[in-house]
Amino acid sequence: MASVELNDIRKAYGAVDVIHGISLHIEDGEFVALVGPSGCGKSTLLRMIAGLEEITDGEIAIGGNVVNAMTPRERNIAMVFQSYALYPHMTVAENMGFNLKLAGVAKPQIEARVSEAARMLDLATLLDRKPAQLSGGQRQRVAMGRAIVRNPAVFLFDEPLSNLDAKLRVQMRSEIKTLHQKVRTTSIYVTHDQIEAMTLADRIVVLNHGKVEQQGTPLELYRKPANLFVAAFIGSPAMNMLDGTVDGVNGEPAARLEDGTAIRLAPDRKVKAGQAVTVGLRPEHLIPGIAAGTPLAGRTMLVEPTGAQTHVVFDLAGQQVTAIVDGEYPARYGAVFEASIASDQVHVFDRGSGVAL
Amino acid sequence: MTDMSSSVRMRTSTRIYLYVSLSLIAAIVLVPLLTTALGGFKTLGDLRTNPFGLPTEWQWTNYTDILFGERYWLQIGNSLIIAALTVLLTLIVSSMAAFAFAHVRFFGSSFLLNYFLLGLMFPAATAILPLFIRIRDLGLLNTYWGVVLPQVAFGLGMSILLFRNYFRNLPEELFQAAFVDGCGYMRFFWHISLPLSRPIVATVSIISFVGSWNSYILPLIMLNSESKYPWPLGIMVYRGEYGTDWQLVLAFITLTILPTIIVFFVAQRHIIAGLTAGAVKS
Numbered sequence: 001m002a003s004v005e006l007n008d009i010r011k012a013y014g015a016v017d018v019i020h021g022i023s024l025h026i027e028d029g030e031f032v033a034l035v036g037p038s039g040c041g042k043s044t045l046l047r048m049i050a051g052l053e054e055i056t057d058g059e060i061a062i063g064g065n066v067v068n069a070m071t072p073r074e075r076n077i078a079m080v081f082q083s084y085a086l087y088p089h090m091t092v093a094e095n096m097g098f099n100l101k102l103a104g105v106a107k108p109q110i111e112a113r114v115s116e117a118a119r120m121l122d123l124a125t126l127l128d129r130k131p132a133q134l135s136g137g138q139r140q141r142v143a144m145g146r147a148i149v150r151n152p153a154v155f156l157f158d159e160p161l162s163n164l165d166a167k168l169r170v171q172m173r174s175e176i177k178t179l180h181q182k183v184r185t186t187s188i189y190v191t192h193d194q195i196e197a198m199t200l201a202d203r204i205v206v207l208n209h210g211k212v213e214q215q216g217t218p219l220e221l222y223r224k225p226a227n228l229f230v231a232a233f234i235g236s237p238a239m240n241m242l243d244g245t246v247d248g249v250n251g252e253p254a255a256r257l258e259d260g261t262a263i264r265l266a267p268d269r270k271v272k273a274g275q276a277v278t279v280g281l282r283p284e285h286l287i288p289g290i291a292a293g294t295p296l297a298g299r300t301m302l303v304e305p306t307g308a309q310t311h312v313v314f315d316l317a318g319q320q321v322t323a324i325v326d327g328e329y330p331a332r333y334g335a336v337f338e339a340s341i342a343s344d345q346v347h348v349f350d351r352g353s354g355v356a357l
Numbered sequence: 358m359t360d361m362s363s364s365v366r367m368r369t370s371t372r373i374y375l376y377v378s379l380s381l382i383a384a385i386v387l388v389p390l391l392t393t394a395l396g397g398f399k400t401l402g403d404l405r406t407n408p409f410g411l412p413t414e415w416q417w418t419n420y421t422d423i424l425f426g427e428r429y430w431l432q433i434g435n436s437l438i439i440a441a442l443t444v445l446l447t448l449i450v451s452s453m454a455a456f457a458f459a460h461v462r463f464f465g466s467s468f469l470l471n472y473f474l475l476g477l478m479f480p481a482a483t484a485i486l487p488l489f490i491r492i493r494d495l496g497l498l499n500t501y502w503g504v505v506l507p508q509v510a511f512g513l514g515m516s517i518l519l520f521r522n523y524f525r526n527l528p529e530e531l532f533q534a535a536f537v538d539g540c541g542y543m544r545f546f547w548h549i550s551l552p553l554s555r556p557i558v559a560t561v562s563i564i565s566f567v568g569s570w571n572s573y574i575l576p577l578i579m580l581n582s583e584s585k586y587p588w589p590l591g592i593m594v595y596r597g598e599y600g601t602d603w604q605l606v607l608a609f610i611t612l613t614i615l616p617t618i619i620v621f622f623v624a625q626r627h628i629i630a631g632l633t634a635g636a637v638k639s
Contacts, residue, residue, distance in 0.1 A: 052533050073539035085534035089552045098548075099538035146538075 002063030002076075002153035002186060003028045004049065009058035011044055011210075018044055019210040021058070026203075029184045033201035035194055035233070041210040042190045043158055049188060050156050051075050063153055073102075078147035079156040082163060084139045086131040086146075092118075093127040096145045103150075110149075117145040120182070121175075137168045144179065155180075157189040161196065173199060194234050198222070206230050228354035231280050231347055237311060239280045240321045243351065246275040254294075255279045255348060257317035263294045264343040270357050271348060277357065280347035283311070286323035286339040293342040296321070303331045312337055390614075397608030404604050419608040428591060429612065435501075436587035436613075439576075440569040442505045447512050447565045448558060454513070455520030456546050460532065470521070476514030481507055482574050489578050503579035504587075508569050516561045523557040524550055559624050567617050588613045 004026040011019035019041045026032050034042040047053040049060060051072040060067050067075045078099075086095050096117060097110040105113075118124045121141045131139055140160060147155055157176070161169045177200055180187055191197055197204045198218040205215040206229070214226040218234075225231035231239050244255035247262060253271050254262040263279055265271065286296070301320060302313035305327060312323045314337040323339050325331065348357045396404055397419050398412040407413065423429045457463075458470050481488065488507055497503035527550065535545045551558070573589040580586060592609060595602045 047533075050533075050537060052536065072537040077537065079534070079537045081530045081534060083528060083530050085528065085530040087531065087535075087549060087553075102539040102544065146534075 004154055004186060004188065005059075005061040005064075006045075006049070007059040007061070009045065009048060009060065010056045011041070011048060011053070012056045017210065019048075019056075022207075022210075022212055024205060024212070024215070026186060026188065029186055031180050031187045031189065031200060031202045033189045033191060033197035033204045034207060035191055035197045035204055036207035036213075037233075038192060040207040042192075042207050045207070046079075046156055046158055046188060046190045049154070050077055050079050076153040077156055078150055078152035078154075079158065080140075080143045080147050080160045082159040084131070084143045084163075086139060086142055088131055091128050091130055092123060092134070092142050092145075095131070095142055096149050099146065099150050113149045113151075114145075117148045120148065120179070121145050136164050137172060140164065140172055141175070144176070148179075148183065152185065155185050155187040157187065157191075159191055160189075161191075161193075169196075176200060195236060198234070204234075206233060224356070225280075225347065226356055228278060228280075228349045231349065231356070235282055237283050237322050237324070239282050239347065240319075242279045242281070242317060242319055242321070244277055244279050246271045246273055246277055248273065252343070255346075259317040261296065261317055263296075263341070263346055265346055265348055266344045269348050276351040278349045278351050278354075280349065281321065281341055282345065282347075283322040283324045285341050285345040286321070287341070288312075288323065288325045288329055288337070288339050290338055291340045293340040294346070295338065295340045297336055297338045300331060300333055300335050300337045303333055314339075393607050393614075394611045396604060397611045399604050401602060401604050404607075416604065419604055420612065423605070423609055423612060428594065429588075429609070431584065432586055432588040432591040433613065433616075435585055436570055436589075439501050439504050439508075439572075439587055440566050442501060443508045443512070443569040444562050444565050446505065446509045447516050448561060450509065451513055451516035451561065452520050452551065452554070452558070453546070455517045456524055456542075456550060458517065458521045459524035460545075461542065470517070473517050474514050476511060477518070479511070481511045485574065485578055492579055498579060499581050499585060501585070504572070504575050505569075507575055507579075508565070508572060512565050512568060515564065519557055519561055520554070523554055527553060563620060563624050566620065570613075570617055 004024070006022055006024040009019055009022045010017065022045060024032075034045060036042050044053060048055050049062075051067065051070060051074075055068055062075055062077070072079075087098065090098065093111075093114050096114045100110045100113060114127070115124070118127055121144060123138070123141055123145055126134065126138060126142075131142065134142065140163075143160070160176075161172050164172060173196060176189075180200075189197070189200060201218060203215060204218055204221055206213040206221065208229050214221060214230045216224075221230060221234045225234060225239075228241070232241065242255075242257055242263075244257045244263065246265075247254050247256040252267060253265045253269055255265060255271075255277050256262050257279075263281075265279075271277065287293075296316055298314035298316040298321065300312060300314050302311075304311040304313070308327045309324050310327055310329055310331055312325055312329075312331045313320050314323065315321075323337070331337065349355060350357055392409055395410075395412060396408070398415045398417070399407070399419075400414070400416055403413050454473070458466060492498055492503045492507070497506070531549060532545060535549050540548065571589065572587070576587050576590055580590070588609075592606050595605045595609065
């Protein structure tokens with residue numbers, strides 16, 4: 001196990017800069033998720049840590065040693081790929097033991113380590129099969145087994161669950177989490193799925209256009225998004241964003257929407273009267289009915305039952321706002337939906353810069 | 358008439374059209390083969406008066422004399438040695454060159470590839486005189502290598518192209534996974550690329566084997582000792598000053614094309630797989 005240190009990492013393809021000076025410190029044993037939309041540079045960053053992509057500038061250190069000039073093997077990392085990348089002509093046991101064989105490890109030792117990893121991942125009965133004879137979930141477990149047997153300093157995961165169906169993805173997510181809790185190997189996990197990042201990671205790094213937008217624990221990012229991008233990216237369904245102007249209601253700050261609705265803000269928000277802002281309301285913070293906080297009302301435009309919960313989309317100041325209500329709530333298309341939100345749960349961002357206020 | 362019955366009728370008519378077309382094409386291929394095989398069972402007179410029909414009297418001795426003679430086996434042996442060396446050398450050189458063209462970025466790689474591919478446009482016969490001089494200067498006249506090396510050189514364009522396209526279609530992540538596992542280029546080539554390339558290895562082997570097996574002009578120019586002759590030169594034995602024993606020529610040809618037909622039937626699945634590799638996303 002080892003810590004990972006990225007120091008002002010840059011990557012350019014010709015004249016096009018894709019990573020703009022990223023610095024990160026990942027603790028020994030920590031599970032860090034790199035998230036962001038397609039093209040944000042998260043996979044490129046991971047591949048640079050792996051040694052599969054050259055670094056244009058900056059320094060990468062694993063376990064305190066600078067690894068810029070080292071091959072992937074010398075960096076002592078293991079990587080799990082989106083497409084599993086299993087060798088089709090080898091059996092499960094041969095796939096898992098291939099890296100040990102290349103390293104010149106003795107055959108009995110390879111067999112022992114493969115058996116141990118197979119037992120851990122419930123693959124013991126599949127060791128003689130070829131990858132084509134396995135299901136998607138089993139293949140992904142073999143890919144993880146291949147990573148485990150070599151006992152690497154760092155695990156790198158490149159969207160490992162993207163090729164699986166929704167049910168299997170949830171199951172594999174738990175298995176990855178359990179595995180990390182068992183082996184406590186430093187892990188860097190790339191995904192575009194914020195639910196995966198939230199459930200798995202100790203810390204999330206949100207990337208956009210090759211820059212770090214924010215990093216922190218999942219709940220920090222959820223509760224205190226640093227800007228509009230992070231606020232919109234973290235949370236499902238996404239945060240509702242409404243344009244308004246700062247005003248005062250009974251001496252307390254508020255954001256007034258286009259139709260005159262005033263949404264009260266917490267007193268500690270650093271806003272100025274007349275400031276153009278974007279107000280962020282999480283769907284799960286909109287409580288149906290009139291209660292304490294800002295009352296909001298609009299015509300119901302869409303009702304999406306998901307079982308335990310129902311998503312109600314209603315019209316507010318000409319924009320669609322989503323609320324999450326209990327599955328038993330009698331939502332009806334066309335009816336007026338009333339909800340309220342506490343002022344300390346209202347997020348507010350400067351409309352020009354997008355920075356949280 | 359319903360849509361379903363008209364579609365069934367359409368399918369039946371399409372099938373009839375397909376069967377007729379395929380039968381015609383098969384006939385075009387099979388008639389010369391059968392004429393050759395049957396001609397080998399005739400007397401010379403029978404062959405002249407009845408070139409396409411069944412033999413009036415079956416002359417089994419035409420075949421048995423060849424089969425029990427020394428010359429046939431010597432020439433088949435020579436052809437096999439030349440073909441085996443050609444296939445082996447073509448596979449080694451073209452697979453390694455194609456691997457470099459597929460995976461290694463280096464200055465002038467596309468120029469070099471195009472240079473190799475130019476070889477596709479020139480049959481060996483067009484360069485026979487300079488080739489003869491070069492082989493003579495290398496001291497390889499009247500040796501197997503004098504035939505093998507030019508055959509390999511002229512087959513490289515096609516073989517490199519086939520191998521390169523196949524290697525490029527192997528998933529990039531497989532290469533990266535192997536790199537993380539500790540492979541360098543050579544280990545990846547040996548442990549991953551080659552074992553996954555059996556269809557293209559079979560295709561290249563068969564193409565170069567058949568090419569070498571049927572080669573006439575190169576052995577004719579490069580070999581002058583009868584003990585080194587491959588089978589296509591053996592036919593010359595049946596050509597006399599005043600006439601040719603065509604029935605023996607046909608029997609000889611039939612016996613020599615049999616191995617290639619057997620090889621082709623055994624490996625045809627691989628040839629088709631190799632030639633169409635990467636045509637569609639799997």
